[in-house]
Amino acid sequence: MSIARHEPIPLPPQGGLETVHESSDTIFNWNYEVGRESLLNLYEKGKRMQWNASTDIDWSIDVDPERFPDFLPPEAVNALLNPPQKLEVKELIRVRIHQLGWMLSQFLHGEQGALLATAQIVNTVPWVEAKFYAASQVADEARHVEVYRRYLTEKLPFAFPVNPHLHTLLAQIIREPRWDMTYLGMQIMVEGLALAAFGLMNFMNPQEPLIQQITGYVIRDEARHVAFGVLSLEEVYRQMTAAELREREEFVIEAAHLMRDRLLMEEVWERLGYDVDVWVKWSLETPFMQGFRQLLFAKIVPNLKRLGLLTPRVREAFAKIGVLQFEDMPDSTLDERVTVPPALLALFPDLAATAPPL
Numbered sequence: 001m002s003i004a005r006h007e008p009i010p011l012p013p014q015g016g017l018e019t020v021h022e023s024s025d026t027i028f029n030w031n032y033e034v035g036r037e038s039l040l041n042l043y044e045k046g047k048r049m050q051w052n053a054s055t056d057i058d059w060s061i062d063v064d065p066e067r068f069p070d071f072l073p074p075e076a077v078n079a080l081l082n083p084p085q086k087l088e089v090k091e092l093i094r095v096r097i098h099q100l101g102w103m104l105s106q107f108l109h110g111e112q113g114a115l116l117a118t119a120q121i122v123n124t125v126p127w128v129e130a131k132f133y134a135a136s137q138v139a140d141e142a143r144h145v146e147v148y149r150r151y152l153t154e155k156l157p158f159a160f161p162v163n164p165h166l167h168t169l170l171a172q173i174i175r176e177p178r179w180d181m182t183y184l185g186m187q188i189m190v191e192g193l194a195l196a197a198f199g200l201m202n203f204m205n206p207q208e209p210l211i212q213q214i215t216g217y218v219i220r221d222e223a224r225h226v227a228f229g230v231l232s233l234e235e236v237y238r239q240m241t242a243a244e245l246r247e248r249e250e251f252v253i254e255a256a257h258l259m260r261d262r263l264l265m266e267e268v269w270e271r272l273g274y275d276v277d278v279w280v281k282w283s284l285e286t287p288f289m290q291g292f293r294q295l296l297f298a299k300i301v302p303n304l305k306r307l308g309l310l311t312p313r314v315r316e317a318f319a320k321i322g323v324l325q326f327e328d329m330p331d332s333t334l335d336e337r338v339t340v341p342p343a344l345l346a347l348f349p350d351l352a353a354t355a356p357p358l
């Protein structure tokens with residue numbers, strides 16, 4: 001099936017343009033001193049690994065969003081997901097297309113958040129090396145917005161507006177005047193989750209070569225962005241007082257809850273005409289869906305541990321949402337290929353032996 005329509009992205013209730021007031025200081029650095037080798041290396045790597053979304057992606061590939069991956073045919077979905085009511089194949093296809101449109105739409109909106117937050121970091125971070133690197137990330141994020149906008153408008157039948165929980169988190173990050181908090185919210189939490197989500201998108205759609213291409217390029221960039229956050233913040237957090245770190249802990253816990261809540265897909269159930277309460281309850285309680293949501297924290301948890309932010313309070317909150325299992329996975333300065341979490345393979349035992357690296 002080919003969908004050559006060019007549908008606009010639907011608008012959220014706040015409309016097409018939204019102004020968010022922020023109060024951060026813009027810092028000139030007249031010393032131009034550079035000494036942070038790890039950030040400079042990352043900046044060099046970023047320059048070497050630029051790609052062009054118009055010419056490096058084969059946009060002529062036909063996308064069939066109705067096609068299920070071979071390892072998970074429609075008949076297997078009912079057994080695996082145990083939905084509130086058994087879904088016929090035709091209905092499963094409807095669910096699949098809506099979920100795909102929703103997921104990719106949230107990727108798009110999150111990418112715009114990354115574009116704006118990282119542009120802010122160029123101004124607010126005092127270090128010259130970090131200004132260089134952040135500027136290169138801004139170009140990466142513009143490209144990510146470009147690819148997801150294009151995929152959604154040219155290859156899928158419809159998209160979704162920004163999810164309200166994601167919107168709250170993005171606006172909070174943009175409003176935040178302390179530059180390390182912008183990093184913590186964007187590079188560690190939002191991009192950490194995105195990195196895992198992109199990996200899952202690839203893993204779950206081996207039958208779709210265009211999304212494989214796009215996601216492959218985007219993951220490469222995102223792994224660098226998350227490493228930028230870890231390398232910058234570990235220097236800052238080593239020197240912080242207990243009181244200052246406590247504010248960061250609170251921010252991490254609140255962001256984790258907002259990110260978990262955005263994954264219940266209320267808008268999908270509503271658009272499908274389903275009973276939203278029943279399906280949200282299902283989404284919260286079904287083991288497969290719980291496992292899936294937990295997997296999205298696979299990159300965040302080891303990175304917070306490296307930053308010294310996996311404190312007793314954060315551990316307690318993370319234990320409640322079941323994501324401490326990832327604390328010993330490699331952090332993003334060590335893991336460029338994005339290791340497949342054992343928990344993901346456990347969800348699909350048949351794949352465990354053959355799964356390629358994400």
Ligand SMILES: [Fe+2]
Nearest residue numbers: 111114141144
């Ligand atoms: Fe991005």
Ligand SMILES: [Fe+2]
Nearest residue numbers: 114191222225
């Ligand atoms: Fe990014």
